[in-house]
Amino acid sequence: MAKIVRVTLLLIVLLAVAQGAWKAHVRTSDWSETLRVAVYPVNAGASPAADSYIGGLRRPVIEPLAVFLREQARGYNLRLAEPIEVYLAPRVNAVPPAPPRNGSAAEIVWWSLQMRWWAWRHDGFDGPRPHVRVFVLYHAPAAGLTLPHSTGLRAGMIVLANAFAGADNEGGNNVVIAHELLHTFGATDKYDPATNLPLYPEGYAEPNAVPLFPQRRAEIMGGRIPLSRSEAEIPRSLDQTTLGAATAHEINWLK
Template identity: 45%
Template structure:
């Protein structure tokens, strides 16, 4: 009896995985636009970040939708705005952090915990979201550098670390857009050890002569290469592009 029950459960899990994989592939045909819900979180509990979150409006994220409309235009998706961003209510809980150098099992367990968190902490927005991003804001005066953000394409959820200060709005949107594309199967195109973009896919202009300095960052490359050994964070989304390999990964280019 227990053997039959285990087999039934495994078959149900397999069916769910197959169905989700099929749905993910169907979504990336871009027959419809993606609705993203962003949920602000006061990650350090400071009064400064709390005050900053109260100032946020949907318009603060409009640049992301406009950016992806601009970048998608050459690929003729047939969608005027392939990405729409909705601002959800603030969430007062913090999603589980990914394990540091964890085993495959630890990462799987964390992934399940994160998905459960998202299921329990998704305040309603006007349109049911395809992607949910939890924006963890920190006071830049007490948190001098942000830890690595993480997003999952299975479940299409992200844990995005940002600075809760108006001076960082434009750079925050670069991080947000980068993590958003991870939920759509885009891969990182920088060296995890050095953070330098990997040539050629992590370069916005791999055919430029001379190669350095580059003028733009490839969004998933993360930085603007100034020389072979130096790269800087882009000032805004307008200093980034979606490169050819990334476009292929997210289904814009066949």
């Protein structure tokens, strides 16, 4: 009897998750309303430096995300003037489950379910219900430290972004968050994972520029500014990025 109850409960939870994901897809792909994006700071390594940085975080730090999407949307004549609005949620005093490295499809699905459960349990935001929840894991900058991969989950509309604590890194952090946010809207990567070089032409901000190199900006899903056929640099802020036509198609801004 207990087993039947357990299985039934699990089925109900799975159905609710599936229905929630489906509704999120519909709501977030027709751009009929401004989507609410809540950013939850997390101290990834329990360092005092990241702790005091998080304590001083204010909404203007993440506002460039909304400005970027507003300006890019205008370029595609999107009817909705403000694609997103951003909210700074209270910090989360727990670290989310780490995504699997090169995980199998089953491992990724399992992690995604755990992540959604974790996000639901640690949601202390009391503002309007967000469409997308962005957990930003702040790391204290240290020489030679490279950040783990960030992830944007279309199913569940959750972003897990790794960022450096510190005012100097805010522009770069917003580039990472915008990239992952666009994954939740359906955009795909436009770089070669083996070399991190943007793919031509879809990963270039100005694929028709003459001369082609150096490019002045990065395509947001291409990730880097191509300087030559074999070199590319990470943009320091969203001012150095654009949202290209291939990405605009994927997120339903271009029909």
